[in-house]
Amino acid sequence: MKARVHVMLKDGVLDPQGEAVRHALGGMGFSGVESVRQGKVIELDLADGTGEDTVRDMCEKLLANTVIESYRIEML
Amino acid sequence: MKARVHVMLKDGVLDPQGEAVRHALGGMGFSGVESVRQGKVIELDLADGTGEDTVRDMCEKLLANTVIESYRIEML
Numbered sequence: 001m002k003a004r005v006h007v008m009l010k011d012g013v014l015d016p017q018g019e020a021v022r023h024a025l026g027g028m029g030f031s032g033v034e035s036v037r038q039g040k041v042i043e044l045d046l047a048d049g050t051g052e053d054t055v056r057d058m059c060e061k062l063l064a065n066t067v068i069e070s071y072r073i074e075m076l
Numbered sequence: 077m078k079a080r081v082h083v084m085l086k087d088g089v090l091d092p093q094g095e096a097v098r099h100a101l102g103g104m105g106f107s108g109v110e111s112v113r114q115g116k117v118i119e120l121d122l123a124d125g126t127g128e129d130t131v132r133d134m135c136e137k138l139l140a141n142t143v144i145e146s147y148r149i150e151m152l
Contacts, residue, residue, distance in 0.1 A: 006117055021118065021139070030134055032123030041082055041117045042097065047108030058106055063097070 001046045002076040003055045007064045008039035039069075077122045078152040079131045083140045084115035115145075 009015050018036040025033045042063055044055065055073050064071040085091050094112040101109045118139055120131065131149050140147040 008117070024138055025134060028137060030130065032126045034121040034123060036121070037119045039117045039119070041084070041115045043084070043113045043115070045110040045112070047110060050108045054106065058101060061104060062100055
């Protein structure tokens with residue numbers, strides 16, 4: 001069983017990594033990039049019987065900093 | 077127009093970040109996590125008319141290191 005967790009900075013939180021990517025793309029001649037946000041994706045291989053609730057618990061306790069980050073869980 | 081790019085280390089490439097997460101989850105009492113891979117997700121806000129080909133070009137030139145990373149583009 002697999003789960004995929006997307007962790008992104010919340011709207012309004014400054015994203016210097018994304019800003020650096022946007023700037024670099026502009027410098028390479030890619031016009032038309034208005035904004036960039038960069039986040040993490042974590043793919044978990046789980047033993048059978050590990051449910052979405054457990055993954056949510058992992059997100060709250062370790063995978064995301066819920067003060068500034070939001071997360072989304074996808075069970076595959 | 078939005079695009080989302082997932083960048084993951086290719087299979088077989090050592091992922092110390094993922095390994096650290098797996099180890100930390102085990103230490104916190106989450107059993108049943110067999111393996112963890114960590115990657116990046118990049119969300120791009122694009123001007124109208126910027127197509128998937130341009131995003132692919134960005135991936136090849138900047139967003140992914142195609143020697144060790146694979147990428148997947150999702151147009152939203």
